[in-house]
Every structure is written in C-alpha cells, then in structure tokens.
Amino acid sequence: MSARPAGPRPLPDAPGPADGVTDVRDPAHLRRAFGAFATGITVVTAGGPAPRGMTANSFTTVSLDPPLVLVCVNREAVMHQVLTEAGHFGVSLLGAGQESVARHFADRSRPAGLGQFTEGTWRPGPVTGAPLLADALAHFECAPWRQYDGGDHTVFLGEVLAMRRRGGRDALLYVDGRFRALAPGRAEAAA
Numbered sequence: 105m106s107a108r109p110a111g112p113r114p115l116p117d118a119p120g121p122a123d124g125v126t127d128v129r130d131p132a133h134l135r136r137a138f139g140a141f142a143t144g145i146t147v148v149t150a151g152g153p154a155p156r157g158m159t160a161n162s163f164t165t166v167s168l169d170p171p172l173v174l175v176c177v178n179r180e181a182v183m184h185q186v187l188t189e190a191g192h193f194g195v196s197l198l199g200a201g202q203e204s205v206a207r208h209f210a211d212r213s214r215p216a217g218l219g220q221f222t223e224g225t226w227r228p229g230p231v232t233g234a235p236l237l238a239d240a241l242a243h244f245e246c247a248p249w250r251q252y253d254g255g256d257h258t259v260f261l262g263e264v265l266a267m268r269r270r271g272g273r274d275a276l277l278y279v280d281g282r283f284r285a286l287a288p289g290r291a292e293a294a295a
C-alpha cells in the first residue's frame with residue numbers, strides 16, 4: 105500500500121454528480137450547490153391596496169449606518185411588481201415552528217390581497233403599515249433605498265425605519281432544500 109503524499113488532495117479531473125460538482129449552466133445543479141449555504145427564513149411583505157407577502161431566504165443585513173437590509177426577488181414573482189411599486193416594505197424573520205408560514209407564503213396558489221394573511225396572525229407595522237407576521241423573531245420596517253439588477257432577480261435594498269426583536273426562540277433554518285431546526289446545545293458545545 106503506497107502512502108498518500110503530504111499536502112492537499114488534488115481535485116478529481118472530471119468531477120461528476122457524485123462529487124456534487126457539476127455544470128454551472130444547469131439550474132438544477134446551481135440550485136443544489138447554492139442550497140448548501142444555510143440561511144434563515146423571512147417573509148417579505150408590502151401593504152397598500154393589494155397587500156402581499158413572499159417567503160425569501162435571500163435576505164441579508166447590509167449596513168449599520170445607514171441601517172440597510174436587502175432581499176433578492178425573482179423578476180417573475182408577483183411580489184416583484186408589488187415591491188417595485190411599494191412605498192414601504194416589511195420583513196418578518198421566522199422562528200422555529202413557523203415552517204407552515206414559510207410554505208404558505210411560497211405557495212403561488214395562496215389567495216391574493218388581504219386574503220393571504222390569516223386573521224390574527226399579523227398586524228400593520230406601526231411606522232409603515234406594512235404587514236408584520238405574529239410570532240416572528242424580529243420585524244423590520246423598511247423604506248425602499250435602491251434597486252439593482254441581479255440577473256433573473258432584482259436586489260431590493262431597504263433602509264430600516266423601525267424594528268422589533270423578540271427573544272426566547274431559535275430561528276427557522278433552510279439548507280439543502282429543507283427546513284431545519286438548530287440542534288439544542290450544539291452551538292454552545294462548539295464555542
């Protein structure tokens with residue numbers, strides 16, 4: 105048996121599906137690779153005459169001064185048009201146990217307008233009026249800041265005008281196309 109030389113192992117010459125390294129031109133392969141990046145889950149919302157919410161894991165915090173966040177929205181989503189025209193928008197960060205909320209706001213067959221918001225599960229943001237979901241870990245109320253071309257998505261930056269953080273619960277996570285929960289005690293053990 106020959107010993108492996110010291111140093112990093114070379115990448116295989118022809119990576120195949122078994123390696124998880126494949127073709128950037130194939131959207132399914134891209135989704136699989138992008139999906140390895142673990143995220144939280146948000147519902148982005150806008151009020152006004154045709155209120156709407158959309159599940160989004162592309163949410164990112166951007167800047168403290170000014171306070172900015174972003175979300176990337178598919179140009180083909182109904183929510184894209186809504187956000188393009190919205191005076192304000194809201195972001196609700198979902199907690200563990202809110203998977204059904206995430207699924208609901210990702211379901212294209214959900215009712216239009218106010219009908220998609222179940223009574224008693226939301227309230228208008230005190231500053232912007234954008235719908236904010238009950239039991240969320242945190243809420244951000246935002247004013248549109250800039251929009252950038254992001255290929256088949258648009259990057260919407262928002263300036264945070266108001267926020268609220270609730271303690272005491274873990275975040276809902278999403279990785280490899282599945283909703284996940286934090287394993288209790290693991291983060292502390294690793295620290």
Ligand SMILES: Cc1cc2nc3c(=O)[nH]c(=O)nc-3n(C[C@H](O)[C@H](O)[C@H](O)COP(=O)(O)O)c2cc1C
Nearest residue numbers: 158159160161162176177178181182183210211212
């Ligand atoms: C976990 C998860 C995360 C998602 N993240 C995004 C996202 O960041 N941006 C996006 O445009 N769509 C995202 N989607 C898809 C939309 O939620 C879904 O297509 C929605 O129905 C589109 O909104 P619309 O009904 O207004 O067209 C996500 C779906 C799921 C299940």
